Amino acid sequence: MEQKLKGKVAVITGGARGLGRGYALRLASLGADVAIIDRNLRSGDVYEFEAKLRTAESVAVECQQFNVRAIEIKADLTSRDSTFTAIEEVLAELGRIDIAVCNAGGGTAQFADEIEAGGADAVADLNTRGTPAACDEDVLQRVINTNLNSCMYTCMAVSSHMIKQSSGKIVTVSSTAGLEAGSGYHPYGVAKAAIIHYTRSLAQELGPHNINVNCIAPGIIRTGRLGDRQYLSKYIALRREGTIEDCARVVEFLVTDLSNYVTGKTITIDGGQCNQR
Numbered sequence: 001m002e003q004k005l006k007g008k009v010a011v012i013t014g015g016a017r018g019l020g021r022g023y024a025l026r027l028a029s030l031g032a033d034v035a036i037i038d039r040n041l042r043s044g045d046v047y048e049f050e051a052k053l054r055t056a057e058s059v060a061v062e063c064q065q066f067n068v069r070a071i072e073i074k075a076d077l078t079s080r081d082s083t084f085t086a087i088e089e090v091l092a093e094l095g096r097i098d099i100a101v102c103n104a105g106g107g108t109a110q111f112a113d114e115i116e117a118g119g120a121d122a123v124a125d126l127n128t129r130g131t132p133a134a135c136d137e138d139v140l141q142r143v144i145n146t147n148l149n150s151c152m153y154t155c156m157a158v159s160s161h162m163i164k165q166s167s168g169k170i171v172t173v174s175s176t177a178g179l180e181a182g183s184g185y186h187p188y189g190v191a192k193a194a195i196i197h198y199t200r201s202l203a204q205e206l207g208p209h210n211i212n213v214n215c216i217a218p219g220i221i222r223t224g225r226l227g228d229r230q231y232l233s234k235y236i237a238l239r240r241e242g243t244i245e246d247c248a249r250v251v252e253f254l255v256t257d258l259s260n261y262v263t264g265k266t267i268t269i270d271g272g273q274c275n276q277r
């Protein structure tokens with residue numbers, strides 16, 4: 001793999017499993033030093049799918065196998081203070097930040113590690129069940145904080161540093177749930193739609209500082225938490241669910257020179273599922 005990110009430092013939030021792990025490995029393979037920030041650095045242990053993929057005891061160690069520096073920081077990014085502290089730690093340890101992939105999120109109402117041991121659901125995270133007309137307050141706050149606020153806090157924390165160095169690439173993570181409105185999976189869709197708007201605004205502010213801000217909106221992508229959704233292939237133009245690699249390739253485009261004149265945009269990665277866009 002060409003070392004086109006050699007000398008760059010990338011922060012990947014929610015990088016301990018799933019798509020975030022895929023982005024971390026991809027950028028490390030391109031030569032970037034990597035900082036993984038996650039509320040649970042062992043979240044990859046929850047699902048057999050993730051546990052089987054791992055080739056070392058942690059994602060940071062997997063990244064180090066590409067001969068780059070890689071660190072992991074435990075932080076809950078729904079806290080503004082914890083987010084800023086974590087970013088300061090990255091700067092102290094790795095010296096700079098060139099790339100931020102704000103991936104932490106998900107329609108998760110409760111994480112497996114928060115569910116009382118031994119409970120019937122303790123083997124997996126619980127997905128959100130809320131509708132626009134009826135959504136419990138704790139779920140509403142949880143999902144908005146986990147998706148929208150964590151993304152904005154991360155962007156705010158890295159922005160001042162990127163402005164000082166007059167360069168940077170930020171990738172935010174939305175979802176096709178933020179593009180298409182259904183009555184289910186609320187308020188996840190609301191948070192992900194807001195991320196698209198935030199991305200456009202931030203791109204306007206940071207553009208004059210040579211900082212690109214773009215967003216990806218994945219569709220049905222196979223990760224441990226969401227399981228095998230191959231049965232939905234008939235609704236997808238390319239007739240298959242997406243892979244972590246499908247998303248990592250687009251992230252590579254957005255954090256390398258290939259996308260230098262692209263900013264404020266959202267790229268849907270859904271195999272043609274959202275056919276109206």
Ligand SMILES: NC(=O)c1ccc[n+]([C@@H]2O[C@H](COP(=O)([O-])OP(=O)(O)OC[C@H]3O[C@@H](n4cnc5c(N)ncnc54)[C@H](O)[C@@H]3O)[C@@H](O)[C@H]2O)c1
Nearest residue numbers: 014018019038039043076077078104105106175218221223
């Ligand atoms: N998998 C898909 O099909 C899909 C589709 C569209 C969008 N997305 C988005 O992509 C991102 C990754 O999805 P995934 O399927 O890999 O999810 P995942 O649940 O497998 O991984 C998410 C990671 O983020 C971490 N995290 C969650 N909340 C956090 C917080 N407050 N602070 C720090 N870390 C936190 C978790 O511990 C976990 O390691 C999410 O933002 C999700 O909404 C995924």
